[in-house]
Amino acid sequence: MKKIIFMFIIFLMLISNIQAQQMDALSTKEFLLEKKSVTYPSGREFSIWTLCLNGYRVLVSGQKRYIPIFPIYSESCFKTSRDRSIDVLERASNALDSLLHGETLEVLPAPENGNFSGFSIWAVPHVQEEHPGLVFRIDDADLHHFGFRAENTRQVANYVKNIFEVMRTLFLRRSNPSNSPAMQYPDVKILKRIWLDARQHAEKIRNIPPEKSAYLVTFEDIQEAIDMLSESQKIRLLGIAFVIPEGEGI
């Protein structure tokens, strides 16, 4: 009898552990997945998963929101869009590690014998012998969701790559995002505003000398800068990743 109870307890522990792992899969230290649903006026319904930055909060009309960095519009080669989004979450986290080790992000066409068509973003190592690692797929099925300016998946992949890099620079490395090629788009310039406000917060509130403030911006400085944005600017910040904006040389 004792054996059966013991086995039952182990069984329960295993189940709870599996469930905990599944929950973990929806959020890592830097990123999380958020489901967004909408009902259009005609009654059509649509929902997507978005890869968002974890940690920073944006209050819009009193509601806490996360900053989206990659919308997962279709299931691509996966069974469900949820499966794809979990894959995206894991790959994005791995990409951060790769970038810390000197790898760079590059846009490349999907492999000819691969399981999807379009362009994708890869973390490419400097060492020739090592293989690149896939980060984001831009499937042909995703293309029309990025708006009327999205002409092909290469263009969208370039935009997503630029957004991922500029968001990483500001929010995760807490560095100046001004040199990013994405800074040409009006809405992305909000990131520069946040950077300047965060530096000012560091100087005025935490008394950091101006010559050092660029290297000593903290998470709290950036969060304060986000809180200081107007509601309209916050909405723009939350929509940067959704649609290809107007601009030259994407």
Add this chain to the structure above:
Amino acid sequence: MMYNIIYSWLIIVSLFLLLEGCANRPPQEPPIPKYDSAMLKLGEDLALLVKNKRHEEAIIRLNKRLNTLKKQDCLKGFENAGGLKKEWDLILQAANSYEFEAGKNYGAKLLASKLQDADVVEYIRVSLKNASNVNKLAFYAGFISAFKNVDVGRNHLDTLWLWATSH
């Protein structure tokens, strides 16, 4: 006396003939209403679009024909194809709405780079927040009518709507 008898007979005969004529006349059928076949077809097409939840396209088509629209004929076609009167009222009201023109204006300005996507999002969030469904549909239809390809316009506005309302 003689004349009176003759007159009476004449009146009786003429009354008889009159009644006989009425009785033999073929029964008059109720007049068949003549519907405009083009309007019937338009109504059927609109009903099909509404059935497939493509209200925006139905509203655009209706808006284009507003000046020459024969409402009763079109409604007949709409109902023949299984459309409901309340749906007809919805799309007709939307096609006549001020919001249709507002949407068209926003779509045209976005295409001409005089507005940014975030401006459209702002309008959806603020001005359409408490608007009726008719007005939302009218804006939707107006916006996508500014595009040469309505599917491209719909896809773009779908994403902007997601951006605006999922916050």
